[in-house]
Amino acid sequence: MNPYGVVVTKKKFVPFAFIAVDIVVLTIRDRQLQVIAVRRGEEPDVGKLALPGGFVKKDEDLEAAARRELVEETNLEVEFLEQVKTYGAPDRDPRGRTISVLYVAVVPDLPEGEAGTDATEALWVPVVELEKMSLPFDHSIMLADAVERARAKLEYSPLAASFCREPFTIGQLRRVYEIVWGKQKYDIDPANFQRKVLSAKDFVVATGEVVSDGPGRPAREYRLGTASILNPPVTR
Amino acid sequence: MNPYGVVVTKKKFVPFAFIAVDIVVLTIRDRQLQVIAVRRGEEPDVGKLALPGGFVKKDEDLEAAARRELVEETNLEVEFLEQVKTYGAPDRDPRGRTISVLYVAVVPDLPEGEAGTDATEALWVPVVELEKMSLPFDHSIMLADAVERARAKLEYSPLAASFCREPFTIGQLRRVYEIVWGKQKYDIDPANFQRKVLSAKDFVVATGEVVSDGPGRPAREYRLGTASILNPPVTR
DNA sequence: CAAATAGTGTCTCTTAGACAGTATTAT
DNA sequence: ATAATACTGTCTAAGAGACACTATTTG
Structure with a gap:
């Protein structure tokens, strides 16, 4: 089955193709970077x-x-979708010429079973696991491209906060950077990280509240600020 | 004329669309950032x-x-093409649903008339001029997106060298940054710029030759090095 | 000669990172 | 008390920018 058809415009035959979208949704669960799969x-x-x-x-x-496909297949509603890249190799889909536009989204850690555990059969998989599997089409390349985009955006955008539910603490934010960048616990110095985040203009704003979670001194709570780019950036 | 057709896959009707590519080719001519238009x-x-x-x-x-369209319409052959973004608003092309993938390329200043002056009617236009004109489809947005991508890439990639013919001097490279970023002459300190470029590992390598062009001390010549990312970056 | 461009030296200010030390909690 | 986490202080080294100064050309 080949979808290629032709339409006459003046004297030219113009081929056409199926248009698809694919989405990499990232989150942090169980101290791991995970991606939703169907x-x-x-x-x-x-x-x-x-x-x-x-x-x-x-x-x-x-x-x-x-957005529609994400709700239909995974029950997830996301705030921001960022277009990553478009894949159009002629043979990338055996059903016929298909162009796919890749998006990436980030969601906070969700209560177990909130997404994908109904009839739709969607599930969270650690990125490192899914990277090892053989995926259909060029989904493995898509996954790698989307993850690299997210890693890069942590540096100069407030993306890290999208992994957290508001309000969040600086420690939670630090864990996002550690996990997404694949660092060990405390590879990022908590003291320096604190100053870095607070010095980036309008990255986060304090709520004035503190929260105690487990042992250790209670942490101040913050909400996402208005900055769309971090200055200075949080270097990898 | 609407190109939408349907193809039956199991029980679903799958619409399809025309696929287009558009290209923003940038260069520096006459001390201005210019773009090729047809x-x-x-x-x-x-x-x-x-x-x-x-x-x-x-x-x-x-x-x-x-690449093919670029040769056909402008006679230009470019080395690197970078995919910028894909545009797919349902009504962006009155001829029917069309998805367009945008690419950006950079070429060195070319001898007058080398490109586009034959029957194809392609011409170099200053970016600031083309930005003021009413362009077809969403080409104005494409132009803005591509130019912003190029400006951003100057910071952390060796893209600036693509505006120069090899070998080039540090002064020529500095003019690229000034012009693309819309700065005045000497807004970028020549002394500091020199050190910045030479400290970025593998950005440029000296040929050992010097060249004299106009008044002033002759400048050392360089070729592009092997770096794909600049570390430290050249900040805007 | 003056004007223009290339390149070096040096000073100051800011930032990044290492690391010691204090504060406050759970157990 | 001990371990764990949050946060502050401080030192050092590196980088960014300002600017004086030297080097070498054209006209």
């Missing part, structure tokens, strides 16, 4: 894990399609 | 200036399509 219910690769995604509808915006 | 020969917007680009062929890779 089990494929259709050929090709029925039964294999894959990134959520699907075809864009007529008159549907690309980002809207990504 | 005059449209087809509806819509016949006669208007637009970014070069066109439809992707059956079994053609996206980047290959961008």
Whole structure:
């Protein structure tokens, strides 16, 4: 089955293709960077894990399609979606020429079973696990590209806060950086990190509250500030 | 004319769309950041200036399509093409649903008339001029996105050297930064810039030659080094 | 000669990182 | 009390920018 058709514009034949979106949704669960995956219910690769995604509808915006597919397949509603890259190798989908636009999103740690545990069969998988598996289409490359984008954005954007539920503490934020960047506990100096975050203008604002969680001195609580770029950046 | 068709996969109707690529090619001419534009020969917007680009062929890779269109419409062959973003608003092209993948490229200052002065009607236009014009489709947004990408990449990649023919001098490189970032002459301190470039590991390597061009002490010549990211970066 | 450009030296200020030390909690 | 976490203080080294100064060309 080949979707290629032609439409005559003046004297030219113009081929066309299916348009798809795929989404890498990242979160931190169990002190690991995890990604949501769905089990494929259709050929090709029925039964294999894959990134959520699907075809864009007529008159549907690309980002809207990504949101819709995410809800349909994983029950997840995300705030921000960032377009990462578009994949269009002629043979990337055996069903016919398909162009796929990749998005990445980040969500805070969710209560167990809030997403994907219903009939939809979506599940959280540690990124390092999914990277080892054989994924359909070019989903392995997509995963790598999206994770690298997220890692890079931690440096110069407030993305890290998207992994936390508000209000959050500086310690929680530090753990996000450690985990997403694959560092060991305390590889990032808590003292220096504290100053770095607080010196980045409008990254976070204190609520005035403190919260005690486990042993140790209670931590001040913060909310995300208005900054869209961190200055100075948080270096890797 | 609406290109939307449907193909049955199991029980679903899958719409499809035209796939296009557009390219922003930047250079420095006449101490200005310029972009190559083509005059449209087809509806819509016949006669208007637009970014070069066109439809992707059956079994053609996206980047290959961008290179082909660039040669066809502007006679330009570029080394590196970087994918910037994909535009897919349902109504962005009146001829029917079209998804366009945007690429950006950079070329050194070319001898007058080397590109685009034949029948193809391609011409170099200062970016500030083209930004003021009404462009077809969403080309104005594309132009802004591509220019911003190039400005950002100057900081942490050796992109600036792509604006120069090898070998080049540090002074020529400095002018690239000044012009692309829209700074006045000597806004960037030549002394500090020199050290910055030479301290960025593998950014440039000296050829050992010197060249004299106009008044002033002759400058050492350099070639691009092997670095793909600049460390430390050249800050804006 | 003056003007222009290339390149070095040096000073100051800021920032990054290492690390010691204090504060406050759970157990 | 001990361990764990939060936070402050302080020192050092490196980098950014300002600017004086030297070197070498054109006109």
